[in-house]
Amino acid sequence: MKKTRYALLVVLSLSRLNAIAQSAGKINDTLQKKIQLVEKGLVGLIQTEGQAPWTIQDRMAHYKVNGVSVAVIRNYKIEWAKGYGWADAAAKRPVTDKTLFQAASISKSLNGVGVLKLVQDGKLDPDKDINQYLTSWKFPYDSVSKHKIINTKNLLSHTAGLTVHGFGGYSNKDSLPTIIQILNGSKPANSDPIRSMFEPGLRSEYSGGGITISQLIVMDITHQPYDQFMYQNVLKPMGMTASTYTQPPVNTKPELLATAYRDNGTAVEGKYHIYPEQAAAGLWTNPTDLSKYIIETQLAYQGKSSKVLNQATTKLRLTPYLDKAAALGVFIDENSGTKYFQHGGANEGFRCQYFGSLDGGNGVVVMVNSDDGAIMNEIINSIAKVYNFNGLYRSKVYKEVAVDSTVLQSYVGKYEMRPGFNLSITREGNKLYGRATGQGKLDLFAEAQNKFFLKVVPVEIEFIKDDKGKIIICRIYQGGVNDAKKIE
Incomplete structure (x- = not known):
């Protein structure tokens, strides 16, 4: 009797296991179909009516991008992560979900977490003068700052009015500067001194220089190397054990590191640059x-x-400071009623972008080992469409119209955008072109008789007549509205 009952339990258990396996198989099949939809559904920020989507392989070839790595977050979990192409093309080393890329300015987001950990622990008041916490170096206030202090919130939100937008890094043959040499712009640093550009608290003006000051604040408060503090207090607790701020990443297996490439597909000398400006640009991650x-x-x-x-500290970090978008190490985007915290990055030979929704637990990360990051928007658009991530699908569809050549000719001329910076409109046959001072010639495509759009960037141009029918203004829609007066 016991044997029969035991056999019956075994059969029931096996049946349940088979049912679970079949269910998992269906889930995996469903997930695989979604991944394939993403891979075949790339579209740009600008589409024309009837345009077919591209595959990820098509666009990697188009942009000469060697490697891409993607992760999708849904309902507070990683839905999937996958690599494409080559981490190193010469060695035929493929990108996997473990391949590390330089996170470039995304480093600033994790830096914000580390700095606010000090705030949370009562070691730093983010509203007080940074010079109260800087011991190995002091910020040299001058008349430009107009007797206003710079606080840590200013540094993290780019509202300190400081110079040095970003950093170029160093080759493996260069002597590396200390953090203080970088702040002072002294040799062997290859960047300018970090000083006041205008008074703090006036507006947000992106400054990697300000973030580098926050790096020194962390070091001066903790008396630890920056990379060590960040690993023990930020990366490791969050499970980011594959990531490192160490520059160069000496304790990381070389085969895990992606090689950096120019936009023509050639490798950066030495495989990648080194960034002692760790807080601003030094994170290696995936x-x-x-x-x-x-x-x-x-x-x-x-x-x-x-x-x-x-x-409470997380909400502080995600709250814009003196600006509608710039929070403490992140930018807040709101589109179609959904808010995302996000940051992008651009180091020599690397580009990256992430978005995370404030509610709902959705997100996306894309990293490439190329100077050309255009494919990232196309991948994000595809993911947003497949997963119905509200506010992340940002492709606009245009319908092209025909415009008579005589009408096109009336738009030809030179338009002054600001003193010394003009937009020249030319015509070749039934095509209109625009060229801004110091820039290349771009095709203009008609969406109306007097309105045109670009396919390479989200810009629209409208020609405005006076009451006599004469073209007097070229109105440019790009992050706002700017009027350029016709001068020739």
């Missing part, structure tokens, strides 16, 4: 690890986790 940061931020924002920052 989309899987960045997804862990995004998910932890989303859960902490909801009060459901506190691996590094609690809910």
